[in-house]
Amino acid sequence: MSETKKEELMTTSSSFVDGTKGELIYRGYDIRDIGPNATFEEIIYLLWNDKLPNAHELSLLKVALESKRALPDLLLNVMRGFPWDAHPMAVLRTATSALGLLDRNADNITIDGAREKALLLTAVIPTMVAAWERLRNGHDPIAPRAGLGHAANFLYMLNGEEPNPDAVAALDSYLVLLADHGFNASTFSARVTTSTGADVYSAIVSAMGTLKGPAHGGATQRAMEQFIDAAQHGDVAQWFTEARAAGKRIMGIGHRIYKVEDPRARILRPLAEKLANSSGTSEWFGIARDIEGLARQDEYFIERDLYANVDYYSAVVLYTIGLPVDQFTCTFAMSRIAGWCSQVLEQLADNRLIRPKEGYVGKRDQVFVPLAER
Ligand SMILES: CC(C)(COP(=O)(O)OP(=O)(O)OC[C@H]1O[C@@H](n2cnc3c(N)ncnc32)[C@H](O)[C@@H]1OP(=O)(O)O)[C@@H](O)C(=O)NCCC(=O)NCCS
Structure with a gap:
């Protein structure tokens, strides 16, 4: 090359x-x-x-x-x-x-x-x-x-x-x-x-x-915190409406690269469901699935191609196996x-220094003024 x-x-x-x-x-x-x-x-x-x-x-x-x-x-x-x-x-x-x-x-x-x-x-x-x-x-x-x-x-x-x-x-x-x-x-x-x-x-x-x-690994913790918040609220649909009205991002949804469903979310969703059923704690999977459903019906998410990413159902899996939420990024x-x-x-x-090309958007031709004169 x-x-x-x-x-x-x-x-x-x-x-x-x-x-x-x-x-x-x-x-x-x-x-x-x-x-x-x-x-x-x-x-x-x-x-x-x-x-x-x-x-x-x-x-x-x-x-x-x-x-x-x-x-x-x-x-x-x-x-x-x-x-x-x-x-x-x-x-x-x-x-x-x-x-x-x-x-x-x-x-x-x-x-x-x-x-x-x-x-x-x-x-x-x-x-x-x-x-x-x-x-x-x-x-x-x-x-x-x-x-x-x-x-x-x-x-x-x-x-x-x-x-x-x-x-x-x-x-x-x-x-x-x-x-x-x-x-x-x-x-x-x-x-x-x-x-x-x-x-x-x-x-x-x-x-x-x-x-x-x-915006990266920390999203799994935030996704679980939002599921807990929605559970405490009691009405998931209302929680979603209020979160949207407040301009909050739904954590675990959206991706810089995937503009269709994240293939890992597709594998994790049934896995989270299976684990929820076998462990007898289906609440979290239920809430996650409901919020995802609400987002998939919302024009805002549809227009912007925002789908559940890997962090979304990871949160349910990790919480169901008993990990504390603040350990999720470490598990990642x-x-x-x-x-x-x-x-x-x-x-x-094949090592070579990585340095992105710079797009300089700052000023040019500034004239230096000594400190005492500023
Ligand atoms: C992952 C993420 C940072 C990618 O963002 P990005 O490629 O930089 O895209 P942007 O932040 O420019 O978002 C594009 C649009 O979708 C909206 N959007 C993106 N993710 C959203 C979310 N989770 N909830 C609500 N709106 C969202 C943005 O507000 C923006 O809307 P606008 O065009 O009206 O300004 C973003 O989707 C996000 O913050 N998701 C939640 C955090 C998350 O799950 N991160 C883990 C990624 S694996």
Whole structure:
């Protein structure tokens, strides 16, 4: 590719979003095929290796992840000093940065070095999230348990009980569906940081800071808060009318790229419904479905092509499996770390500083006036 073309077009082989067709592809596989069938560990392997694993390759990856799940004592001690009311996403971002500080080999950004960091970060993020949930509630963290998959082990570390199989399956599907998404804002942040030659921890901390915002990963928490608000109101239709009249955005609806239904929402909707029925808590799915129905009948949403996005039914899934709402963005990070690392590795393989072309819209030809004369 010519230098000019390179300047204009950033490429990736990791994932692709077609917002007009409502398609999402992971390394050539349509999310509609792979989403309901693969496990999160298979997706990690696929994204990092450009092929699906065979049984042996998958079991090696699982063993490698298991071996890296435990948190260093030093890091746990640092976390014990965090303010108890800190937002979990701020905790995760800070703990990830501290993990990088403690890694004496953090600056190894050879492909092999970066793959090691990718494995460590993917393995350890659920442990950090679960440990903080325990610590802030006055409990000791629970050590990871060998033999449990990624999703099951996370739920086990939250409460020390054998995880419910329906909850494990729903969380695993959620992790699969959010793993990568083209040049979404957080992945782009990770790539920009990587392009400067900075270490992998720095890239992931950049990505986490970007994910935190309500226009990106923070939308899942906001979506659930709005469902709770609608439930407290008591009349969902009236709540919707009032929210619209107040000019509020309906969280979990609308997308920068998708102008048709988000394919991940289409997979998550029946999954959320199934989980709601099996857990006996169908209230939240009912409210979400009702608000979505109201939006789909509203000219404002129809004219602007605003559909439920992935965060909308993710909120119902995560809440139904018992996660606190302020942990939702961290759960998103537990999944997106796979895509962040995939694209960090891709960036490192052919690294060049990313700097967008500037459209200068400021003044020119200003005449400098010394301070005393202003
Ligand atoms: C995701 C999002 C930021 C994309 O926004 P965008 O591509 O920048 O589009 P805009 O913010 O310019 O919105 C386009 C129009 O739709 C409206 N709109 C977008 N999302 C809306 C929502 N959730 N509720 C109500 N109106 C919405 C905007 O007000 C705007 O209307 P206008 O043309 O009259 O000014 C936006 O849809 C949003 O804020 N959604 C809620 C948050 C969310 O779910 N984020 C997660 C995304 S995965």
